[in-house]
Amino acid sequence: MIKNILVTGGAGYLGTVLCEKLLDKGFTVLCLDRLCFGNGPVRHMKNNARFSLVQADILEMNAHSNIFTDIEAIIHLAGLSDDVSADLDRDLTRAVNYEASLNLARMAKNCGVKKFLFASTCSVYGANGDTMVNETSPLQPLSWYARLKADTERDVLALAGSGFFPAALRLATLYGVSPRMRFDLAVNRMALHACATNAVSVFGEGLQWRPFLHVSDAADAFVHCLGLPDDTLSGRTYNLGTTAENYRILDVARLIQKHTQDARINMVPGTPDRRSYRVDFSDFAQLGWHAEHTIEKSLPELLAAIRSTSDPGDARYYNLDTMQKLLQTPAIESGMPIRSTALPFCLPSIGPEEEAEVLAVLRSGWLTRGPRTTALEDRMKKFLGCGHAICVNSCTAALHVSLTALGIGPEDEVITSPVTWPSTANVIVHTGATPVFADIDPATLNIDVKEIEKKITARTRAIIPVHIAGRPCPMDEIHALAKSHGLFVIEDAAHAIGAAYKDRKIGTISDTTCFSFYPIKNMTTGEGGLVATDNDALAEKIRIYSLHGINTDAWQRQAHGSQAQGEVIFPGFKYNMSDIQAAIGLPQLDRLEWAIEQRKNISEQYDDAFTGLPGLSRPRAIDGVRDACHLYIIILDVEKLAIDRNQFRKALLMENIHTGVHFFPLHQQPYYRNRFGFKKEDFPHAAYIGDRIVSLPLYPKMTRQDVDTVIQAVTRLIRFYQKA
Ligand SMILES: Cc1ncc(COP(=O)(O)O)c(C=O)c1O
Structure with a gap:
């Protein structure tokens, strides 16, 4: 006998009534709900030891996979639950009603949950005039809501097997009193209008058919399903309602008229609702269940409840109004998140070309700096139009090696922007020099040339302008200043590969220009960087500094056998790029x-x-x-x-x-x-x-x-x- 039940949407219109009934029958109930309508409707159950509440969105089930422990059956009611609300944001509705439902069912199956009862809708039958439809009738979902329900039924039922028994229950249109009341359902709405205005509005001619089911009967029917043999339901669809309770909308209005002080029926001309479905419920009746209520017998209770509601116009009684509010409300204020999946700040574009190149390197037996790094340097030189392009393992290394090769040291000052990544200033500190900040121009976020001028002293040796976000600094002005004070210019172009300043590519203007190939950059090598310069002697020095200060690299030493061992000319760094990195960079440059x-x-x-x-x-x-x-x-x-x-x-x-x-x-x-x-x-x-x-x-x-x-x-x- 099944005992532990998870009810998604358990704080909703049907969910609250269902949770109450399950508790009455001795089940242990885990209610999962986003609580769009607050926790008021389930508060009265909180003291029951067999009731627990998890406030969560079914979009986030992956973060709640632990809740399936001991769960034997899931009654899945959660979702955006009417045609108009479902149209407000169709992508969101698809994410919630279809994708999240399917994900929930898959997770349930993987976690060994046996029964999965999916609440679908008879509106999947669409427009059928006066014809009676049953479970074998073709589906004609007219709304986005109904279409998603039909798709979800199909894909959830396809999961049947290996001890997982899903069933889809196509519910008639619900009515009646619930702790989480709704006045946007046909019978409840007409009854409310009759009480409030002594008139019932019927749109079109009111000839369209609908099956109706009291919310309490719907809850009973789900409880009944829990007691049925697994095979009876598994992979099947049942219409959930009662055949005698199919009505034309106009007939519902007449019933309400009869039970109120002769409320007027107000025929509102206009396009009639095309949906009309008259549904046969005999299959479900054969499972030994019958409804207790009829609209007629339930109206006194409903009308009494309406008369005791002080604020029937409040948004919480109307899914559309609440959804609209939620969609305008930021998620941080309990609204619906705009996206159901995370959008990363950045993702590199890595394709099969990069994969093939890297694999070729791995198979070549030469992983460190070698032919591919040289190829990338040649290609970069052409792309930038500079004299020398030296690949290193980061832009940080490029900046550090530039300063070192230019002889910047302890007595010196280097001017840069305070709005930059730490490495721009860190490397100045590493040389022993003093970083001097010059404020930015707030319009561009780049260093302000007037501020640089104010910071120049007798110790100033270099300026490092940073092209923030890829927008070049005023290089003419910076160079004029540098020239008049005899300063080097090292560009931090970490963001600026592909940028240009007055017809000149960034990479061709200053003593050195340093690029980054970090994963979020316009092109990447995983990690990596490059120094561009036109100065032959400086280029040579940078090459040597970037590889221990030895005057030949390993490829030259071993592959070409030029010298048994290079000589250490000065204490350099280990900043070289590897061929694995260059292999990523080559196709990246093609796509830059x-x-x-x-x-x-x-x-x-x-x-x-x-x-x-x-x-x-x-x-x-x-x-x-x-x-x-x-x-x-x-x-x-x-x-x-x-x-x-x-x-x-x-x-x-x-x-x-x-x-x-x-x-x-x-x-x-x-x-x-x-x-x-x-x-x-x-x-x-x-x-x-x-x-x-x-x-x-x-x-x-x-x-x-x-x-x-x-x-x-x-x-x-x-x-x-x-x-x-
Ligand atoms: C402005 C700036 N300079 C330098 C760097 C350092 O680049 P890398 O990570 O390649 O060392 C970055 C990195 O993001 C940067 O944004």
């Missing part, structure tokens, strides 16, 4: 232009959607540059919003959208603060945007729908939290 175009398209979709949205702005590029579109950064006008940036990011996470911050200003980081005594206000523009910026997902793998969900989520949050 495509990837930038994809990023640009998505950025433009964001731009279009966010233009004019108060509370949000965008950094801009200076004139005459090509933006590599690496990041899409928004700046929140937090003064206009009721939440701060961190709360905004958390709210987006609750919508299932991951974000980044580029960057938390370095002068506010403990090491820099403590060592150099920086205060937040020392770099007011950096500090200002540091509290306001958010980077949204931006990568070629995003679908149009992914982009739309980000737009919807950002817009929802900005509107919801807009201060009056």
Whole structure:
């Protein structure tokens, strides 16, 4: 005898009545519900030791796989439960009603649950005029809701076997009183209108057929199913209702008229509801069950309940109103998340080409720096149009080796932006030099040339401009300044592969330019970086520094046998790229232009959607540059919003959208603060945007729908939290 039952949607209209009945019959009930309508309707059951409540969305079942322990049967009621609510957001409805239901059934089967009773609907029969339909009749689902129910039935029932016994029960239209009352169901709605206005509205001619079932009878029928032999139900569909309770809508109105003080029947002309189904329930009756109620006998109870309801217009009695509210409400405020699955902040685009290249390297027997790294360097040199391209194992290494090869050391100062990844300044510290920050231009987020000028001293040796998000810094102005003070320029172009400044590719302008091939970048090698330079002597030095300070690399030494052992010229680093990394990079470079175009398209979709949205702005590029579109950064006008940036990011996470911050200003980081005594206000523009910026997902793998969900989520949050 089955004892432990999981009821999904157990705090709903049918679920509450069902849970009560199950408890009365001695079952142990685990009620799983998202509690869109609050926990009021199940509160009275909480003291029963055999009742437990899990507040969860069936979209998140994977996080609740432990709840199946000891469960012998599941009655699956959860879902968006009417045609109009189901149309509000069709993707969401599909995710909840179809995908999550199927996932639940699969999990149940894997966990050894025996019975799975799926609540479907007779509306899968669609438009049948006066014809009586039964379980063998063709399905004609007219609404999205009914279509998804039909699809779910089919795919859940297909799981039957190996000790799993699923059944689909096509419910007639419910009515009657429940602890979680609804006034949007035909009988309940007409009865309410009759009480409130002494009139019952009938749309069209009211000739369409519907079968009706009291909510208490529906609950009874599910309990009855639990006692049936497993095989009786397994893989089968039953209509759940009672044949004598098929009515034309106009006849229901007449019954209500009879039981109220002769409420008027108000015929509302218009397109009649095409759905009409008159349903035969004899199969289920043969299982030994019959309904207790009829509409006629139940109306006094229903009318009495309506008359004692003080606020029958409240949204909680109407699924559509509640859903609409939930869809406008951020998930963090208990609304429906915009997405049902997580959208990562970034995903690399790795295809079969990368896989084949890497496999070829693995099989070649030569894994470290070798022919593929050389090939990538040659290809990068051509792509950038620079004299030398030296592959290293990160942009951090590229920056460090550049500074070292240029002879930057303990007595020196190097000027850079406080809005950057820590490595830009860390490597300055590693050389023994002092990092000096110059504030940013808040319009572009790039270093402000006027601020650089203010920071130049007799000890200044170099400037490291950072092209934030792939938008080039004003290189002419920076070089003019560098030239007049005899300074080196090392570009941190971690974000800027493919960018250009006035017809010149980034990578061809300064003493060295350092790129990153980290996984989220426009192109990746897993981890990796590159130094571009036109200076032959410097290139040679950088090569040597990046491999222990030895004047030949392993490929030259062993494969070409040029020298038994190279010589250590100075103490270098172990910064070389491996051929495994280069193997990923070669096809990535082939697709780089495509990837930038994809990023640009998505950025433009964001731009279009966010233009004019108060509370949000965008950094801009200076004139005459090509933006590599690496990041899409928004700046929140937090003064206009009721939440701060961190709360905004958390709210987006609750919508299932991951974000980044580029960057938390370095002068506010403990090491820099403590060592150099920086205060937040020392770099007011950096500090200002540091509290306001958010980077949204931006990568070629995003679908149009992914982009739309980000737009919807950002817009929802900005509107919801807009201060009056
Ligand atoms: C601006 C900037 N500079 C340098 C780096 C360091 O790059 P890598 O991880 O390749 O060392 C990053 C990394 O994201 C970056 O964003």
